[in-house]
Amino acid sequence: xxxxxxxxxxxxxxxxxxxxLAQSSxxxxxxxxxxxxxxxxxxxxxxKTLDPDLNTSKDGNDVLHQLFEGLYDQDAEGxxxxxxxxxxxxxxxxxxxxxxxxxxxxxxxxxxxxxxxFVYAWQRLANPNTASDYAWYMELMQVKxxxxxxxxxxxxxDLGVKAIDDMTLEVQLETPIPYFRQMLVNSSTFPVxxxxxxxxxxxxxxxxxxxxxxxxxxxxxxxxxxxxxxxxDSYWDAANTTLTDLKFVPITDLNQALTRYEAGxxxxxxxPAGQYPRLKDEYPDQAFAPPRSCSxxxxxxxxxxxxxxxxxxxxxxxxxxxxxxxxxVDKILKGGQKPAYSWTHWATAGFTMPETDYSTMTxxxxxxxxxxxxxxxxxxxxxxxxxxxxxxxSSDHKKLAIAVQQFWKPLGIDVTLENYEWKVxxxxxxxxxxxxxxxxxxxxxxxxxxxxxxxxxWSDQDVGEWKDPAYDALLKDSKTAADPQAxxxxxxxxxxEQMPLAPVYHYSLPMLLNSQIKGYPFENVELNWYAxxxxxxxx
Amino acid sequence: xxxxILKRLAIAIPTLLTLIIASFVLMHVAPGGPxxxxxxxxxxxLANLNAKYGLDQPLWKQIGTYLWNVVAHFDFGPSFTYKDRxxxxxIAQGFPVTLTYGFLSFITAVLVGVSLGVxxxxxxxxxxxxxxxxxxxxxxxxxxxxxxxxxxxxxxxALHWLxxxxxxxxxxxxxxxxxxALSTSYMASIARITRxxxxxxxxxxxxxxxxxxxxxxxxxxxxxxxxxALLPVISYLGPxxxxxxxxxxxxxxxxxxGGIGKSFVDSALNRDYAVMMxxxxxxxxxxxxxxxxxxxxxxxxxxxxxx
Numbered sequence: 022x023x024x025x026x027x028x029x030x031x032x033x034x035x036x037x038x039x040x041x042l043a044q045s046s047x048x049x050x051x052x053x054x055x056x057x058x059x060x061x062x063x064x065x066x067x068x069k070t071l072d073p074d075l076n077t078s079k080d081g082n083d084v085l086h087q088l089f090e091g092l093y094d095q096d097a098e099g100x101x102x103x104x105x106x107x108x109x110x111x112x113x114x115x116x117x118x119x120x121x122x123x124x125x126x127x128x129x130x131x132x133x134x135x136x137x138x139f140v141y142a143w144q145r146l147a148n149p150n151t152a153s154d155y156a157w158y159m160e161l162m163q164v165k166x167x168x169x170x171x172x173x174x175x176x177x178x179d180l181g182v183k184a185i186d187d188m189t190l191e192v193q194l195e196t197p198i199p200y201f202r203q204m205l206v207n208s209s210t211f212p213v214x215x216x217x218x219x220x221x222x223x224x225x226x227x228x229x230x231x232x233x234x235x236x237x238x239x240x241x242x243x244x245x246x247x248x249x250x251x252x253x254d255s256y257w258d259a260a261n262t263t264l265t266d267l268k269f270v271p272i273t274d275l276n277q278a279l280t281r282y283e284a285g286x287x288x289x290x291x292x293p294a295g296q297y298p299r300l301k302d303e304y305p306d307q308a309f310a311p312p313r314s315c316s317x318x319x320x321x322x323x324x325x326x327x328x329x330x331x332x333x334x335x336x337x338x339x340x341x342x343x344x345x346x347x348x349x350v351d352k353i354l355k356g357g358q359k360p361a362y363s364w365t366h367w368a369t370a371g372f373t374m375p376e377t378d379y380s381t382m383t384x385x386x387x388x389x390x391x392x393x394x395x396x397x398x399x400x401x402x403x404x405x406x407x408x409x410x411x412x413x414x415s416s417d418h419k420k421l422a423i424a425v426q427q428f429w430k431p432l433g434i435d436v437t438l439e440n441y442e443w444k445v446x447x448x449x450x451x452x453x454x455x456x457x458x459x460x461x462x463x464x465x466x467x468x469x470x471x472x473x474x475x476x477x478x479w480s481d482q483d484v485g486e487w488k489d490p491a492y493d494a495l496l497k498d499s500k501t502a503a504d505p506q507a508x509x510x511x512x513x514x515x516x517x518e519q520m521p522l523a524p525v526y527h528y529s530l531p532m533l534l535n536s537q538i539k540g541y542p543f544e545n546v547e548l549n550w551y552a553x554x555x556x557x558x559x560x
Numbered sequence: 561x562x563x564x565i566l567k568r569l570a571i572a573i574p575t576l577l578t579l580i581i582a583s584f585v586l587m588h589v590a591p592g593g594p595x596x597x598x599x600x601x602x603x604x605x606l607a608n609l610n611a612k613y614g615l616d617q618p619l620w621k622q623i624g625t626y627l628w629n630v631v632a633h634f635d636f637g638p639s640f641t642y643k644d645r646x647x648x649x650x651i652a653q654g655f656p657v658t659l660t661y662g663f664l665s666f667i668t669a670v671l672v673g674v675s676l677g678v679x680x681x682x683x684x685x686x687x688x689x690x691x692x693x694x695x696x697x698x699x700x701x702x703x704x705x706x707x708x709x710x711x712x713x714x715x716x717x718a719l720h721w722l723x724x725x726x727x728x729x730x731x732x733x734x735x736x737x738x739x740x741a742l743s744t745s746y747m748a749s750i751a752r753i754t755r756x757x758x759x760x761x762x763x764x765x766x767x768x769x770x771x772x773x774x775x776x777x778x779x780x781x782x783x784x785x786x787x788x789a790l791l792p793v794i795s796y797l798g799p800x801x802x803x804x805x806x807x808x809x810x811x812x813x814x815x816x817x818g819g820i821g822k823s824f825v826d827s828a829l830n831r832d833y834a835v836m837m838x839x840x841x842x843x844x845x846x847x848x849x850x851x852x853x854x855x856x857x858x859x860x861x862x863x864x865x866x867x
Contacts, residue, residue: 069642284720
């Protein structure tokens with residue numbers, strides 16, 4: 022009797038570990054998988070929506086990547102891999118893309134995924150009645166007539182997206198952009214199920230109503246508590262999907278998230294500022310700090326409402342040169358961030374950091390140069406410069422602002438720190454009511470123009486009101502140039518000469534990841550991860 | 561009595577109306593709006609958003625429409641932040657959670673607080689008194705944002721007894737730490753009020769008479785002293801009950817319970833006008849209601865009070 026029980030227990034153990042192992046192509050042979058294929062992921066805030074056409078956040082994008090599938094995915098290095106688009110043709114003028122869709126892809130209600138689903142989703146994103154915050158993504162993608170359709174001046178059918186037949190999608194652009202296909206990884210371009218959306222209206226994303234086409238389906242969503250996903254059997258590549266249950270837990274406070282991680286309740290957390298070195302010592306096999314495509318800067322208000330002094334490029338340069346970026350990165354942040362002397366994040370695909378005069382100096386040389394420039398501009402101990410530095414309330418931003426205030430002190434600059442609650446800070450920034458403001462930017466797609474376009478005269482993000490015709494011309498040219506990198510280099514050089522903002526550091530994502538979880542894409546600077554490519558090994 | 565209740569309910573209507581209009585106006589005066597985003601949205605997109613949520617209308621019209629929807633349809637509108645949720649949805653999901661841990665906290669606070677207070681008063685100046693007073697002062701000065709992490713350190717990280725956060729209606733292990741964190745400071749206040757009020761009652765004439773009659777001590781305390789001694793406690797319990805069952809932002813944030821305490825604070829920060837109004841009205845109504853309940857209980861306990 023005893024031996025039978027022992028044998029059946031053994032069989033159970035083997036049975037629970039073995040079957041997935043044999044099938045999935047993502048799991049190396051001989052890997053011992055855990056019996057529970059779960060992954061619990063930390064998010065800073067709860068999601069505002071699970072509707073791909075309404076989402077605006079990175080965390081939302083992460084969840085939607087599991088629930089839905091678009092034309093392209095990314096591999097562990099961030100390269101495009103076909104998802105629903107198995108192949109594509111592009112016209113000679115690079116203005117028309119034709120995508121051939123995957124046969125056999127299904128929605129979770131069994132309906133086939135067709136080109137019409139994409140057309141419906143893209144029109145819905147641009148539709149003024151949808152009122153999506155991210156409608157401008159269609160404009161960013163240069164889809165034909167996007168601006169006029171969003172403004173309600175042209176009908177939806179004029180949007181440059183068409184279903185040639187069920188399996189063929191055609192997209193027309195206004196200007197050829199070399200990174201168009203990269204932009205299709207974003208969940209704003211994902212298909213949505215027309216029938217379901219029309220039937221349930223804004224309630225279609227509730228767990229009981231939702232129909233999706235990704236590797237996972239929505240199981241539950243309790244605001245402020247958790248979002249749970251479960252493996253979809255109707256997904257075309259379900260046989261190669263190993264993780265079965267995903268859970269997303271919103272925890273605002275990083276220290277508390279760390280406690281929950283240490284209690285074994287989370288598989289992933291971001292580490293609190295400054296704690297990375299200690300955690301790396303304590304958990305060497307779990308602590309990582311991959312680059313993350315965001316830049317941190319102080320932007321100068323050079324517009325009419327800004328102070329006279331900041332209109333002088335020598336003052337802006339002096340302020341930027343005097344910031345000791347090494348201290349900020351090595352002594353304050355301590356989590357794998359890099360000092361920034363360019364606006365574009367160093368790890369952006371196809372971008373090499375250009376040599377600019379201040380990036381090659383030592384800090385002492387920069388400081389000497391800063392004093393010289395400021396003196397030339399007519400400021401110094403006898404004529405001190407008074408400026409205000411604005412940031413949104415957060416202990417991390419405060420630490421940096423205090424450091425910068427100290428860096429500027431030797432120049433005889435008297436800086437008042439002003440912190441505001443998030444929405445007030447944003448409004449002041451957008452109304453140009455500041456002298457110098459903390460300013461961050463994260464990549465929408467993995468290409469330098471996602472950073473550089475922000476400072477063009479046609480950008481909606483004209484926080485500092487800096488404009489430069491030569492800079493504009495370069496970015497216009499880059500859209501059609503055979504080698505846009507040359508334009509990007511020149512553009513960064515203009516930024517170093519004109520210093521509309523002082524780049525401070527390039528982000529990383531200092532994090533802890535359970536050592537049993539494999540397949541997380543550390544090499545992908547956008548950190549787009551796909552649970553269907555990941556798995557959990559046995560302890 | 562009935563007339564009194566009806567009168568009080570009639571006064572509640574203008575009170576609520578004032579609350580609604582004042583909150584509505586204050587909220588719109590605050591800088592930044594629900595659609596102020598890190599990435600400035602183009603004007604055409606902002607126009608669409610304002611039109612969809614009625615923010616392009618004059619303020620008086622917005623208030624009018626809002627009141628009409630609330631009164632006529634009991635519809636608090638869609639959330640400005642949670643795009644696929646209505647305010648009714650958000651409250652319906654979060655309120656049961658806060659109601660559960662809030663109600664349990666209330667029971668705990670009352671039972672422990674009153675027992676501590678009564679014990680301290682009866683055994684005045686004994687070690688029991690000092691212990692009870694010590695506990696209640698300790699509980700009072702320990703804020704729940706300090707207590708919550710300490711609880712997690714002990715019960716989750718060290719002992720592995722309780723989950724460090726999350727919520728389940730089926731598993732009481734999720735309730736324990738939120739209840740301790742929320743109830744402690746209320747418990748301490750109740751203990752202090754009970755103690756001082758009990759001491760006062762014990763030295764009053766009718767208790768002396770009862771003692772002189774030779775009634776047993778237990779009977780004196782439970783029958784004659786406790787009832788009048790609880791009057792000040794009850795007036796404290798009305799507002800305390802409301803603030804407990806509507807949750808605590810600290811508890812919600814620290815234990816990720818999904819309760820409405822966090823939704824309330826988030827809605828203010830996000831300028832989610834609709835959710836903020838919805839929860840304000842809920843809080844206002846409950847406060848008015850339970851103040852009335854307290855007054856009714858008063859009349860029932862104290863024969864001197866008649867309406």
